[in-house]
Amino acid sequence: MYTKKFLAGLYGTLYRIRHFETRCIRLYRQGLIRGYFHPYLGEEAIAAGVCAALGEKDYITSTHRGHGHCIARGAGIKRMVAELLGKKTGYCKGLGGSMHIADFSAGNLGANGIVGAGIPLGAGAALGISMRREKNVSVVFTSDGAVNNGVFSEALNLAAAWSLPLLLVVENNQYAVSTPISQATRETDLYKRGIGLGVESFAVDGNDVLEVYGKAKESVEKCRNGGGPVLMEAVTFRHGGHHVNDPGLYLSQEQLDYYKSKDPVGLGRKYLLELGKAAEKEVKAIESRVEREMDEAIAFAKDSPEMSVVEFLQMVEAY
Numbered sequence: 001m002y003t004k005k006f007l008a009g010l011y012g013t014l015y016r017i018r019h020f021e022t023r024c025i026r027l028y029r030q031g032l033i034r035g036y037f038h039p040y041l042g043e044e045a046i047a048a049g050v051c052a053a054l055g056e057k058d059y060i061t062s063t064h065r066g067h068g069h070c071i072a073r074g075a076g077i078k079r080m081v082a083e084l085l086g087k088k089t090g091y092c093k094g095l096g097g098s099m100h101i102a103d104f105s106a107g108n109l110g111a112n113g114i115v116g117a118g119i120p121l122g123a124g125a126a127l128g129i130s131m132r133r134e135k136n137v138s139v140v141f142t143s144d145g146a147v148n149n150g151v152f153s154e155a156l157n158l159a160a161a162w163s164l165p166l167l168l169v170v171e172n173n174q175y176a177v178s179t180p181i182s183q184a185t186r187e188t189d190l191y192k193r194g195i196g197l198g199v200e201s202f203a204v205d206g207n208d209v210l211e212v213y214g215k216a217k218e219s220v221e222k223c224r225n226g227g228g229p230v231l232m233e234a235v236t237f238r239h240g241g242h243h244v245n246d247p248g249l250y251l252s253q254e255q256l257d258y259y260k261s262k263d264p265v266g267l268g269r270k271y272l273l274e275l276g277k278a279a280e281k282e283v284k285a286i287e288s289r290v291e292r293e294m295d296e297a298i299a300f301a302k303d304s305p306e307m308s309v310v311e312f313l314q315m316v317e318a319y
């Protein structure tokens with residue numbers, strides 16, 4: 001049912017996100033990246049699966065854990081690494097850093113350091129689409145911590161009342177920093193929040209890129225045809241602490257072992273080999289290409305200049 005080319009594309013995205021995060025964590029440890037850095041390790045299938053279902057003119061909004069969304073939406077990793085290193089050649093001239101990468105040319109309205117803040121932004125983009133009578137869709141990536149923030153219910157309610165083309169993807173990694181979801185809410189099936197608002201709502205295995213893709217595709221079509229919004233809860237788990245300096249000692253070892261045993265990148269690789277009938281050397285070629293791209297991106301970012309104080313002040317004045 002899926003072509004080798006399609007599965008290779010999906011695996012390329014999964015591996016690119018995994019490799020980007022792994023290499024950038026090393027740069028962080030070397031002191032080349034400063035500030036907060038929230039790895040998307042373990043959650044790659046959500047961004048890869050959802051973004052594969054999107055068209056060129058669709059929008060996304062992202063979270064504080066946003067590198068994966070940005071990559072899956074087609075951002076150039078050279079400019080991403082440069083942004084993380086605070087360089088002038090980065091997506092936001094190095095002024096935004098890890099939590100604020102936006103790429104309007106790809107419909108990426110941006111990552112966001114405020115939990116839940118991407119939801120009304122994405123609902124607004126969906127309202128714009130609807131008012132312009134376009135057929136595009138707005139996808140909001142959000143998190144389990146955000147569903148207990150008022151904007152979640154307010155924006156979803158309005159999107160439902162106005163049948164907006166909004167796909168709300170809740171990445172339920174079951175923790176908000178060190179708080180397990182069961183301590184933050186009684187009903188831990190988060191998709192059920194949408195049912196009371198009259199929204200089509202369901203959960204998917206967030207570690208299975210084909211399941212995510214299939215459901216995202218159906219949901220996006222539904223939104224394009226006026227049946228939105230849709231709420232998708234993608235259940236997953238992060239492979240470590242909340243950010244790179246958090247050892248995550250509070251995570252349940254049993255859950256960690258379970259989710260690592262169904263690693264989304266490993267599963268995507270298996271799909272390419274078994275369903276796509278790719279040869280091992282073809283898969284390795286994809287991996288080598290991504291690794292080379294990343295070598296080039298890191299060299300580019302390291303060689304790029306920082307913005308000078310004068311340029312920085314000129315920008316402040318310009319706004």
Ligand SMILES: Cc1ncc(C[n+]2csc(CCOP(=O)(O)OP(=O)(O)O)c2C)c(N)n1
Nearest residue numbers: 065113114115143144145146173175176177
């Ligand atoms: C409105 C708001 N409240 C609190 C914070 C501090 N904060 C940053 S990340 C985070 C937890 C996020 O957990 P979750 O929403 O589940 O996302 P995850 O980190 O698991 O991807 C909190 C409370 C914030 N950034 N914004």
Ligand SMILES: [Mg+2]
Nearest residue numbers: 144173175176
């Ligand atoms: Mg969470």
